[in-house]
Amino acid sequence: MTAPAGSLLAAENLRKAYGPTMALDGAEFSIHPGEVVAVMGPSGSGKSTLLHCLAGIVTPDSGSIVYDGQELATMSDARRSALRRSEFGFVFQFGQLVPELTCVENVALPLRLNGTPRKQAERTALAWMERLEVDDLRKKRPGEVSGGQGQRVAVARSLVTSPRVVFADEPTGALDSLNGERVMELLTEAARSANAAVVLVTHEARVAAYSDREIVVRDGKSRDMERVI
Amino acid sequence: MSIGHTLLGLLESGPRHGYDLKRAFDEKFGHDRPLHYGQVYSTMSRLLKNGLVEVDGIEAGGGPERKRYAITDAGITDVARWLATPEKPEPYLQSTLYTKVVLALLTHRDAADILDTQRSEHLRSMRILTDRKRRGDLADQLICDHALFHLEADLRWLELTAARLDKLREVVTA
Numbered sequence: 001m002t003a004p005a006g007s008l009l010a011a012e013n014l015r016k017a018y019g020p021t022m023a024l025d026g027a028e029f030s031i032h033p034g035e036v037v038a039v040m041g042p043s044g045s046g047k048s049t050l051l052h053c054l055a056g057i058v059t060p061d062s063g064s065i066v067y068d069g070q071e072l073a074t075m076s077d078a079r080r081s082a083l084r085r086s087e088f089g090f091v092f093q094f095g096q097l098v099p100e101l102t103c104v105e106n107v108a109l110p111l112r113l114n115g116t117p118r119k120q121a122e123r124t125a126l127a128w129m130e131r132l133e134v135d136d137l138r139k140k141r142p143g144e145v146s147g148g149q150g151q152r153v154a155v156a157r158s159l160v161t162s163p164r165v166v167f168a169d170e171p172t173g174a175l176d177s178l179n180g181e182r183v184m185e186l187l188t189e190a191a192r193s194a195n196a197a198v199v200l201v202t203h204e205a206r207v208a209a210y211s212d213r214e215i216v217v218r219d220g221k222s223r224d225m226e227r228v229i
Numbered sequence: 230m231s232i233g234h235t236l237l238g239l240l241e242s243g244p245r246h247g248y249d250l251k252r253a254f255d256e257k258f259g260h261d262r263p264l265h266y267g268q269v270y271s272t273m274s275r276l277l278k279n280g281l282v283e284v285d286g287i288e289a290g291g292g293p294e295r296k297r298y299a300i301t302d303a304g305i306t307d308v309a310r311w312l313a314t315p316e317k318p319e320p321y322l323q324s325t326l327y328t329k330v331v332l333a334l335l336t337h338r339d340a341a342d343i344l345d346t347q348r349s350e351h352l353r354s355m356r357i358l359t360d361r362k363r364r365g366d367l368a369d370q371l372i373c374d375h376a377l378f379h380l381e382a383d384l385r386w387l388e389l390t391a392a393r394l395d396k397l398r399e400v401v402t403a
Contacts, residue, residue: 040348042392185363205348205384206377209355216345225349 004030007066008197009054009165014063015220016049023049024060025220029199033164036188036198038211039222046220047201048169054199055088055167056080068164086114089158089166089196091187093173096154097142104129104138107157114161128156132186148179155187159194166191169201177206184210231325232264233272234311237281237304238332244285244299247273257335257401258328273298281307308336312343315350318380330390334398344391351380351387 004010010030016023023046031037039047052058054065056072065072072080089110090096097106107125112118129135132152137145145153151171158166171187172180188210191198202208213226232254239245239253247269255263273296276282281304286297300308312329326347333340355377362373390397 038352042388203388205352205355205381206359208352209359209377211356214349214352216348218341223345225345225352 006032008033009065009067009199011050011054011065012063014050014053014060014065016046016053016058016060022220024053024063027063027217027220027222028224029054029215029222030224031165031197031199033197034192034195035213036191036200036211038208038214039199039201039217040203040208040214041217043203045217046222047203047217049220050217050222051167051169051199051201055090055165056084085110086161087164089161089163091151091154091158091166091168091171093170096157097150099142102139102141103134103145103153106142106153107160110157110161125156125160128160128190129153131190132156146179148175148183151175151179151183152186155183155190159190159196162194162196164196166196166198167201168198170203171200172202172204172207180204180207231311232268233276233281234308235328235332236269236272237276237300238308238312238336240282240298240300241305241308241336244297246288246295246297248295250298257331258324276304280304308332309338312338313346315347318351318354318383326387326390330394330397331401334394334401340394340398341391344387348384348387351384355380 007030012028014024014027025046027046027050029039029050039050041047049058053060056065059073067083075083097103098109101109104122104125107129108118108121111121111124116124126135126138129138132155134149134152134156137149137153142150142153151174155171158168166187168187172183175183184207188198198211200207200211208214213224216223216225235254235258236250239250239257245253247266250273251264251266251269254269273282277284277298281301282298283301284296285299288295288297312333316325326343329343330340333343358373358377358380362370362377365373
């Protein structure tokens with residue numbers, strides 16, 4: 001496929017079935033560097049499957065995904081894993097932090113997995129924690145911080161490798177509205193200033209309002225609302 | 230709500246007399262506010278003058294003449310344009326949106342499209358407010374929050390309606 005001009009990540013005609021259930025049925029997507037795109041739609045519409053396919057976590061049955069000019073399907077497993085470790089960042093709704101590690105160790109983890117020495121990794125991690133206003137939690141473990149604080153730590157971790165794409169799946173789903181909004185503010189500000197793209201799966205309009213545009217997924221098909229209007 | 234567009238939409242399924250139009254309107258949309266005959270006839274004369282409907286036949290009876298109206302191609306285009314244009318997000322929009330959705334179902338158009346387009350329009354307003362809130366002081370934040378919560382309530386209604394479209398189609402086309 002030819003990705004839309006200037007797009008960093010684009011997908012065309014994605015299909016994915018889980019048994020008899022068609023999760024994606026011809027979905028399309030594209031995002032530019034520095035852009036925040038909300039993926040909306042009712043529960044079970046295929047939003048999360050789309051995110052997982054785009055991030056190379058799930059392989060679609062057919063269709064094409066192009067990241068930075070290269071088809072994901074033609075990459076080796078090792079290359080795809082490397083992408084997920086260093087060029088993609090992830091924020092989910094629940095259970096992302098390793099309970100045995102301190103917050104700064106959690107944030108530094110993706111760098112450590114890439115082979116960055118510990119001191120250097122933690123220095124970078126701390127800079128991101130300051131930016132997310134949670135640097136005072138550096139020595140605490142995830143069980144000792146609130147949900148909102150833990151989510152900011154998770155956002156810091158998603159950004160620590162300076163990824164080019166951040167995948168956020170209902171990142172504020174477990175937070176009250178004040179904490180949720182602060183997390184969205186910090187996430188989108190940090191991503192935009194780093195020119196990182198954010199794929200934001202959400203069913204909440206107030207969260208989607210932090211995006212630049214939205215696509216709607218229904219019955220496995222996607223609709224880009226910017227191109228419609 | 231635009232009574233003219235609603236009557237036009239009702240005419241899409243076939244020509245009707247003014248009286249039938251009023252009855253169909255009251256049954257589907259006028260639960261708490263039935264139309265007056267005067268409103269129907271003044272609206273129909275305006276639509277006639279604008280070429281959106283035409284007189285399909287006149288029945289002479291004991292009383293006044295009964296005109297039967299049919300929608301014209303220009304009328305169908307006008308309904309389609311109205312249905313496809315999102316409403317300006319403002320409080321108490323539901324009755325207009327409800328009317329649009331029901332008319333889309335009655336005329337076999339894609340009602341989900343109308344809801345998607347409206348969601349997009351609401352989100353456009355919400356983005357502006359969110360941005361203003363981010364740059365503003367506490368007073369700005371509180372004022373924007375109030376507007377955001379109202380828009381969010383509209384959108385919740387919209388999502389619920391989207392989830393119930395199949396059921397609504399059964400009811401309105403029964």
